[in-house]
Amino acid sequence: MNNKTSSGIFFIVLLCIITPPLFAENFHGIQAHGLADFRYIRTDSDNQNNTDFSKFSEGGANRDLFHVNEAALTLQGRLGWSWTGSITAKYGHNAKNPVDISEAVLFFKPVSTSPWRVNARLGSFYAPISLENTSTAWTSPYTLTSSAINSWVGEELKTFGGEATVGYHLENGDHVDFFGAGFGNNDTAGTLLAFRGWRMHDYEATILDGFKLPNPAHIQSIFTRQSLTTQPFAEVDGRAGYYAGFNLERPDAVKFRTLYYDNRANPTVVENGQYGWHTRFVSAGLKVILPFQLTLIEQSMLGNTQMGGLVGNHAAIDVNFWAHSLLLSKKIIEGHRISVRYDIFGTHKNDEIVQNPNAENSHAWTANYNWTLFTHHQFNFEVTTSTSDVTARTLQTINPSQHETLWQIGYRVFF
Amino acid sequence: MLKNIRYLLSLGALTFSVSTFALTLNGTVTNYDGDPIFEAVITAVGSIKTKSSQTTSPRKMDQKNREFVSHILAVQVGESVVFPNSDNIQHHIYSFSPANSFEIQLYKDISPKPITFDKAGIVVLGCNIHDWMVGYVYVTDAPYFAQTNEKGEWSLNLPADDYTLTLWHPNLDTPNNVLVQQIKLTTEKPVPIEHKITLKTTSRTGKPPTDDNQNSLYQ
Numbered sequence: 001m002n003n004k005t006s007s008g009i010f011f012i013v014l015l016c017i018i019t020p021p022l023f024a025e026n027f028h029g030i031q032a033h034g035l036a037d038f039r040y041i042r043t044d045s046d047n048q049n050n051t052d053f054s055k056f057s058e059g060g061a062n063r064d065l066f067h068v069n070e071a072a073l074t075l076q077g078r079l080g081w082s083w084t085g086s087i088t089a090k091y092g093h094n095a096k097n098p099v100d101i102s103e104a105v106l107f108f109k110p111v112s113t114s115p116w117r118v119n120a121r122l123g124s125f126y127a128p129i130s131l132e133n134t135s136t137a138w139t140s141p142y143t144l145t146s147s148a149i150n151s152w153v154g155e156e157l158k159t160f161g162g163e164a165t166v167g168y169h170l171e172n173g174d175h176v177d178f179f180g181a182g183f184g185n186n187d188t189a190g191t192l193l194a195f196r197g198w199r200m201h202d203y204e205a206t207i208l209d210g211f212k213l214p215n216p217a218h219i220q221s222i223f224t225r226q227s228l229t230t231q232p233f234a235e236v237d238g239r240a241g242y243y244a245g246f247n248l249e250r251p252d253a254v255k256f257r258t259l260y261y262d263n264r265a266n267p268t269v270v271e272n273g274q275y276g277w278h279t280r281f282v283s284a285g286l287k288v289i290l291p292f293q294l295t296l297i298e299q300s301m302l303g304n305t306q307m308g309g310l311v312g313n314h315a316a317i318d319v320n321f322w323a324h325s326l327l328l329s330k331k332i333i334e335g336h337r338i339s340v341r342y343d344i345f346g347t348h349k350n351d352e353i354v355q356n357p358n359a360e361n362s363h364a365w366t367a368n369y370n371w372t373l374f375t376h377h378q379f380n381f382e383v384t385t386s387t388s389d390v391t392a393r394t395l396q397t398i399n400p401s402q403h404e405t406l407w408q409i410g411y412r413v414f415f
Numbered sequence: 416m417l418k419n420i421r422y423l424l425s426l427g428a429l430t431f432s433v434s435t436f437a438l439t440l441n442g443t444v445t446n447y448d449g450d451p452i453f454e455a456v457i458t459a460v461g462s463i464k465t466k467s468s469q470t471t472s473p474r475k476m477d478q479k480n481r482e483f484v485s486h487i488l489a490v491q492v493g494e495s496v497v498f499p500n501s502d503n504i505q506h507h508i509y510s511f512s513p514a515n516s517f518e519i520q521l522y523k524d525i526s527p528k529p530i531t532f533d534k535a536g537i538v539v540l541g542c543n544i545h546d547w548m549v550g551y552v553y554v555t556d557a558p559y560f561a562q563t564n565e566k567g568e569w570s571l572n573l574p575a576d577d578y579t580l581t582l583w584h585p586n587l588d589t590p591n592n593v594l595v596q597q598i599k600l601t602t603e604k605p606v607p608i609e610h611k612i613t614l615k616t617t618s619r620t621g622k623p624p625t626d627d628n629q630n631s632l633y634q
Contacts, residue, residue: 033630074630081507081520081543086632107632111509111543113516126633134633141629171512171539173549173619251547253617289617331625 033136034073037412039144041065045404053214053393055362055386056406057094057201069093069202069410072102072137082110088137092203096229100206102137103158117167117175124160124207124233127243128179128257129153131285131297132327136414138204142297142339143368144382144410145200147325149283149301149345154204155211156192156232157261160185161240173251179259180244184235187265190277190305191230194319195219197360197390198345205232218395222356223308223316227273234274237266245283258284267306267315279305281321297327304350311352318351319358335373341366349391357395362388380410437572438600442608444567444582451567452612454487455584458557461576465558473497473529476540476550478506478521481623483540483550487585492556495529507543514538514554537585549621551585575600582610586618 045059046052058065072090079085084107091099105123112118126133130150132140138154140146146154161183169175192199196214205211209232213219216228245259261283265276281303288296301323308316323345331337344363364386372378385405393400440459444452473495477484481502490496500506500521509518514536519527532538532554542548561569582594594610 076632078505078544081505084632105632109543111507111518113509113511113518115511130633134629136630138630138633169511171537250617251619291616 029079030075030077032073032075033415035071035136035139035412035414036068037070037139037410039065039067039069039411040409041067041406042408043404043406045406046398046402053197053390053396054402055198055200055364055388055404056384057199057203058406059404067093070137074103074137079106083108090137090204090206092206094201094203095206096210097206097208100208102204102206104207115169117165117169117177119165119167121159121163121181122161124158124185125163126153127157127159127163127181127261128245128247128259129157129283129285129299129301131255131257131287131299139202139412141370142295142327142329142337143341143366144202144380144408145366145384145406146202147299147327147341148198148200148323148343148362148364149299149325151200151202152193152198152323154202155199156189156205157186158205158207158233159183159243160233160235167247175247175249177247177249178245179247180242182240182242183263184238184240185233186241186263187236187239187269187276188230188232188234188274189263189265190279190307190319190321191232191275193321193347194277194305194307194317194358195230195392197347197358197388197392198321198323198362200343200364200366200384200386207233209233215392215395219356222353223275225270225273226275229273231274234271236271236274236276237269239264239266241265253289255287256285258282261303268309275307277305277307278315279303293330295327295329297329298325300324314351316351316353317356317358318349320348320350322346322348335371337368337370337372339366339368339370357391359391360389362386362390364388376414378410378412378414380408380412382408382410384408437574438602438605440571440573440598440600440605440608442569442610444563444569444584444610444612446614447611451563451565452584452614453563453565453567454485455563455567455569455582455587455610456487456489456553456555457561457563457569457571458489458555458581458583459559459571459573459578460557460581461559461573461578463574463576475499476552477501478508478542478548481542481545481548482621483548485550486621487551487553487562489553489555489560489562490532491560492535492554493531493533494554495531496552497529498527500524505544506548508540509543510538510540510552512536512538515552518543537583545623547619547621547623549619553583557581573600575602580608582612584612584614586614588613588615 045054047054047059074088076086088103105125109119163181165179167177210229241263243261247257249255262280267278269276285299306315325343327341329339346361349359366384368382370380444455479501506521535556538552540550
């Protein structure tokens with residue numbers, strides 16, 4: 001048993017010890033939720049030590065693997081009638097630290113007796129992008145593996161700041177909400193998309209996390225000041241970023257949400273090996289409940305990231321990125337759900353440093369069947385197959401076009 | 416629950432001053448598959464002005480398992496409703512309906528003050544803590560009203576007269592969610608009224624999310 005698995009099991013044992021007293025409802029007004037997630041994984045991916053250009057996080061020596069994928073504990077408490085506090089600590093198989101905080105948020109939601117509603121979030125939390133990750137500790141009720149967009153959101157995007165929402169509600173439940181946020185500590189967002197490309201997994205970075213970059217010797221030969229471990233939540237230039245968007249919703253029927261994000265990072269600033277990556281994107285998502293209780297979720301993202309000073313007419317790294325996903329899901333009978341998702345995603349290189357190829361054209365299919373027993377026990381059977389064309393693979397003298405398949409059996413206990 | 420329904424069904428007969436011989440008008444409300452529609456509201460307004468009297472004790476709309484129970488409650492203008500909390504958690508009930516806007520904080524085992532509904536109209540209720548919760552108080556100035564039981568059945572004791580009969584359900588797929596018809600009651604035994612209706616395919620159930628383990632902080 002390696003150290004990581006030991007840490008995971010230790011954290012689960014710890015959860016078993018500390019959570020039962022919290023189950024007593026109204027224990028100082030705190031409610032405990034969480035999950036433990038065990039996986040058997042089999043893949044043909046060649047990913048070595050999670051630093052490859054693979055579309056999955058596992059592979060290479062870990063082609064055939066049983067592990068504790070994740071264990072998380074969320075404590076939520078009401079701090080008066082308008083305030084809620086929530087903090088999530090987790091162990092993650094691929095985490096830099098054995099246990100770390102993934103979210104810590106104060107939620108302000110005063111009651112309204114008019115059609116207008118105001119609410120706000122303060123702390124570290126996910127920007128409202130994913131329409132799939134709505135369950136405990138940002139898991140999805142549909143699939144184990146997140147879409148390409150939501151995998152990246154989990155890795156490199158987190159709001160460290162405040163978000164305010166103003167909504168207008170009709171009596172039939174329809175509402176429109178306008179939201180905006182200011183944030184810091186997200187200056188390195190885009191690093192992984194440019195250096196590694198999109199990836200599909202279900203790992204959400206924690207506050208003090210770090211990711212090793214692929215092909216490190218090559219990166220450092222060009223960008224000598226770039227650390228070989230990117231810190232996803234670093235502030236390097238002291239300049240706040242923002243996002244703003246709106247949400248249209250008819251509850252239990254249709255939801256459309258779009259936002260524009262700009263971290264306003266200065267791409268020429270580098271601090272402790274972490275460059276500012278000026279990343280901007282538009283995100284849009286649509287969730288519709290179709291006839292026969294079929295759920296459709298579509299998400300799209302189009303953006304650009306830039307790092308470094310001008311080389312010719314462009315920043316040293318200047319990459320456009322784009323992704324779309326379409327998921328169909330149906331609860332066939334109570335407790336049994338099937339889901340299928342198609343992802344298509346890629347990057348386009350605008351910059352002029354030919355030694356640093358970072359173009360990608362990929363797509364993937366994910367099929368999942370999950371069976372939930374007694375509310376708390378969920379068995380998942382899932383396959384994800386990806387066909388990807390990543391030019392950076394030529395640096396490792398392997399074929400840029402790869403086909404990879406990931407089989408997973410997951411047992412998740414929610415509490 | 417059944418007790419409440421029986422109480423409701425007998426309301427017309429027991430609490431309104433009825434000047435002439437009362438006839439019992441029965442009816443059913445189902446969808447086109449024959450499934451009963453629960454808690455639909457039936458009101459009857461006759462040509463003879465009838466002064467209605469309200470109940471003296473407040474009506475009840477409970478919070479159970481993070482739902483409004485009843486989901487729909489019909490009351491007379493001027494009547495009061497109490498909102499007890501049978502859950503182990505807090506609820507924060509509100510309405511922004513023009514008919515009666517209010518908010519009330521509900522602790523477990525603490526009986527809140529009743530809310531008086533003094534304007535006719537539909538009061539949509541929500542919970543500021545549990546966004547999915549939705550309930551309806553149908554405040555009517557009609558002298559006679561009833562709600563369907565779990566079998567979709569309703570009953571009204573009415574004097575002979577010409578009536579405007581209204582059926583309302585929040586998910587009824589008609590403009591304003593109502594069906595209106597004129598009926599004439601003579602001294603003969605009335606023919607039961609059968610309503611077959613279509614409900615909207617997408618509508619708020621007011622029940623907790625079916626995907627368990629949802630975190631309400633992820634919007």
